[in-house]
Amino acid sequence: MTESLTPSQTVGPFLSIGLPWADGPEVVPEDTPGSFVLSGQVLDGEGAPLTDAMVETWQADPAGRFAHPDDPRGAAGEFRGFGRCPTDAAGRYWIRTVKPGPLPAPGGGVEAPHLDVSVFARGLLDRLVTRCYFADEVAANGADPVLSTVDPARRGTLLAAAGPDGYHLDIRLQGENETVFFDI
Amino acid sequence: MTGTLVLPGYERPRGLHPPLASPAYRSTILRAPAQPLVVLPHNLTEVTGPLLGAGRVRAADADLTRQHAGEPLGQRIVVHGRVLERDGRPVPRTLVEIWQANASGRYNHGRDNWAAPLDPNFTGGGRVLTDDQGRYRFLTIKPGAYPWGNHRNAWRPAHIHFSVFGRAFTQRLVTQMYFPDDPMFPYDPIFNSIPDERARRRLVSRFDMDATEPDWALAFQWDIVLRGSDSTPMEEPHDD
Numbered sequence A: 001m002t003e004s005l006t007p008s009q010t011v012g013p014f015l016s017i018g019l020p021w022a023d024g025p026e027v028v029p030e031d032t033p034g035s036f037v038l039s040g041q042v043l044d045g046e047g048a049p050l051t052d053a054m055v056e057t058w059q060a061d062p063a064g065r066f067a068h069p070d071d072p073r074g075a076a077g078e079f080r081g082f083g084r085c086p087t088d089a090a091g092r093y094w095i096r097t098v099k100p101g102p103l104p105a106p107g108g109g110v111e112a113p114h115l116d117v118s119v120f121a122r123g124l125l126d127r128l129v130t131r132c133y134f135a136d137e138v139a140a141n142g143a144d145p146v147l148s149t150v151d152p153a154r155r156g157t158l159l160a161a162a163g164p165d166g167y168h169l170d171i172r173l174q175g176e177n178e179t180v181f182f183d184i
Numbered sequence B: 001m002t003g004t005l006v007l008p009g010y011e012r013p014r015g016l017h018p019p020l021a022s023p024a025y026r027s028t029i030l031r032a033p034a035q036p037l038v039v040l041p042h043n044l045t046e047v048t049g050p051l052l053g054a055g056r057v058r059a060a061d062a063d064l065t066r067q068h069a070g071e072p073l074g075q076r077i078v079v080h081g082r083v084l085e086r087d088g089r090p091v092p093r094t095l096v097e098i099w100q101a102n103a104s105g106r107y108n109h110g111r112d113n114w115a116a117p118l119d120p121n122f123t124g125g126g127r128v129l130t131d132d133q134g135r136y137r138f139l140t141i142k143p144g145a146y147p148w149g150n151h152r153n154a155w156r157p158a159h160i161h162f163s164v165f166g167r168a169f170t171q172r173l174v175t176q177m178y179f180p181d182d183p184m185f186p187y188d189p190i191f192n193s194i195p196d197e198r199a200r201r202r203l204v205s206r207f208d209m210d211a212t213e214p215d216w217a218l219a220f221q222w223d224i225v226l227r228g229s230d231s232t233p234m235e236e237p238h239d240d
Helices: A138-142 A152-158 B197-201
Strands: A036-043 A053-058 A082-086 A092-097 A114-121 A128-134 A159-163 A166-168 B076-085 B095-100 B125-129 B135-141 B146-148 B154-156 B159-164 B173-178 B218-221 B224-226
Touching: A036 A053, A036 A114, A053 A092, A082 A092, A128 A152, A152 A159, B095 B135, B125 B135, B159 B224, B173 B224
Parallel strands: A036 A166, A128 A159, B076 B218, B076 B224
Antiparallel strands: A036 A092, A053 A082, A053 A114, A114 A128, A159 A166, B076 B135, B095 B125, B095 B159, B146 B154, B159 B173
8 A cells, every 4th residue: 555655754953954934933924813823842752852843833714714625615715824933942933823713524523723733853753743722722622523532631732721922832752741643 | 514524535654654763763762752643533634735835936946056156066966756646646836845965965054063064055955846747856966975973883875855745734744865776775774764675765766867967967866655545526516
């Protein structure tokens, strides 16, 4: 089944030569109504920040639509939906975005507002995939068909908390409070 | 939000990618998750993805030999190929980004302390959009091998880093392209982290005499094949 596919390799320590964009973290412009900054640190198994990682995000618009032809409800709008931010010297990433709308799921049910998140770094031979949900969407999160498959004791690692500077979500690659990562 | 949502189904290429915990590559030891991955269904967020490019790529971005006042040192090479899905369908108009070391194996990066010279005429980053047949083409310099701190006298085989998006979040891929017959292959824990030897070989480009630029540049050809989707009809029939 996989006889022709190209395997993954690590992004290595020098991704900043090729991947960052000046507007990478700006999924939406700063003056967009309802926009906020999502930020956090990427940390290794000893709690040390990753200073050579990159975080990417992908999400629906506030109406729960994608500007993409494979959305069977029809491609909608021109929402970029994509954010990309290399981590800084403190292992910190940030994305300026808006909260996505809920999404219908193929098996019925409704997915709570979420971002798909990819983490790339030296030492990661394939990207890590996680999701960012919002801690203040209690009812929607409670009905989310993906969160319900995650060990309740670990769900909190996927919830961004609202604070004075926007939403905050750390990504812990390993060890105590290890982030839930997905097999995509 | 009523009705049945029918989405393209993407395969899950188990056993293809390197295990995250590959301790021969030391940087995995504190970075690979210890907990098992949770299976993520391929729902709307996963079967869609960023369709980037227009406005992000200039024609000059595909020529890494002309980004500065002078010419970089080293062997000029064409690197070209196609981005495909597993069934051979091309992925048109998708963003391909590359970065690499210079001819002496040195990256233009503040944290690369390998004692080989930087080249003031070479940055080492490029990007291009595939054409309607999924084709990409770069003109660059053949990168050098370089030592790294993984183990005593560790050397990376020469490589170019590639980043591709495909058309869906499921297809996002970052990998490395290698050159034919590199004597460093048997010694490199990153290359050998891929469990299947045939899969490893798929990261090795081939010399392509037909694509050389006569009296100017050698050429290497390398296709990138992304996981496929089934042919489920994705929309109601329409006229175009």
